[in-house]
Amino acid sequence: MSDDLGRPVLALNAGSSSLKFGFFMVGASGSRVLLSGAEETLAKPQAAVARIAQRMEAQGLPAPIAVGHRIVHGGPQCRRHTLIDAAVMWQLEAATAFAPLHVPPALALVRAAQACFSGIAQVACLDTAFHAGMPDVARTLPLPRELRALGIERYGFHGLSGESIVRQLGSDLPPRVVIAHLGHGASVTAVAQGASVDTSMGLTPTGGVIMSTRCGDIDPGVLAYVVREHGYDAAQLEALIDQRSGLLGISGLSGDMRELHAAAASTSASGADARLAIAMFCASVRKQIAAMAVVLGGVDLLVFTGGIGENDASTRAFICEGLEVLGIHKAMTRVSPAQEEELIAWRTWQLTQPPN
Incomplete structure (x- = not known):
């Protein structure tokens, strides 16, 4: 098939339990969804x-002609989008320890695609790749050298979302951009000259801002306390910080922002809890935006994306309250869809281009 007409690429965007997909015709001049x-x-x-x-x-x-896969975490050995072979699969299997909720279902999907579409290229598109060039001051965690040598560092996530925003902005990309990806998972990233220089998530997708069911950043002493005083083991700790905390934990009602907005209208105790959860989420995101503004030395554009970021105007407005002191005004904000499937297809097309 002539590449002038594009080449057909399937993009698979696996979450922890669900799957989005897009089938694109991709060429040098762009892509179109089929x-x-x-x-x-x-x-x-x-x-x-x-x-x-x-x-x-x-x-x-x-x-x-190829299938591209979203892989949340590539671990210390797989830091760039790459063609999948046996060695890469081994590296990705090793990265399962860093993201046990996300990597196993994605790798099961790779195997299923290899079986269904045999003989064609499979490509790993990593959420961590966008952040791989962060400076040491952002990447390094304040831990002993022997632990850092095991690959314990800040990796960052929602990288495919961030890459897609940068690509969408194209020639309109300003020097200093903050991207707030707000959905079930949420993160804030500082982008300088098109490159990630700092981000709120860390070793795993649990850190950073408050999320739907994830706690985000928390005093590590809390974890030591529940282990010492209440006998929590590793599995219980993971369930606590990944599935029982965040908006759900604060409100006791739901991790869904839409349900919390509905509950917040009530004058009951549950309404007060819902309002607290919303306020804490917005304050958490606002703090990270302020931190990234300092990292960048100012902000030229603030981009909201993700399910909450794109569709929840009241939450966006609440987050932006007070950002004027940093010089961030409404005219400097933008709502943009996270076109992850198209980005996966484009990166897959790049990596499977036939030699000239």
């Missing part, structure tokens, strides 16, 4: 990939 959708469960990855293939066939679409 099919997109979602699978609500990844419990049976082979069945999910088979259903996507059936939808493609039913619409008379061509077979893909």
Whole structure:
């Protein structure tokens, strides 16, 4: 197929339990989507990939020349988007310890795609890759050298989202951008001249701002306390910080911002808890935006993306309250969709270009 017309690429964007996909025709001049959708469960990855293939066939679409996969964490050995071979799969398997909720289902999806679309390239597109060039002052965690030597450092996440925002801005990209990706997971990233220089998430996707069910940054002494005084083990700690905290933990109601807005209208105690959860989330994001403004020496553009960032105007407005003292005004904010599937397809096309 002539690349002037584009080459067909399938992008698979796996979360911890669900899957978004896009089938694109990608070429040097850009990309266009031919099919997109979602699978609500990844419990049976082979069945999910088979259903996507059936939808493609039913619409008379061509077979893909490659499949690109979102991989949340590449660990210390896999820091760039890359073609997947046996060695890369081994490196990604080793990275499972850093993101046990996200990496295993993504790798199961890679195997399912290899089986369904045999003989074509599979590409790992890493959420951590966008942050791989962060300076040491941002990347290094204040831990002993022997632990840092094991790969314990700030990796950062939502990198595909950040890359897609930078790509969308194109020639309009200003020197100093803060990207607030706010959804079930949430992070804030400082971008200087198109490159990530600091970000709120750390070793895992649990750190940084308050999230739907994740606590974000917390006094480490809290964890030592619940281990020492209440007998928590590693599994209980992970469940506490990843599944029982954040908006859900504060409100006791829900980790869904839409449900909290509805509950906040009540004068009951649960309404007060919902209002507190919303206020704490917004304060947490606002603090990180302020921190990134200091890192950048000012802000030229603040971009909101992700489910909350794109669709929740009241939460965006609440977050922006007080940012005027940093010189961040409404005219300097922008709402932009996180086009992760298109970014995956584009990176996959780049890595599978035939030699000249």
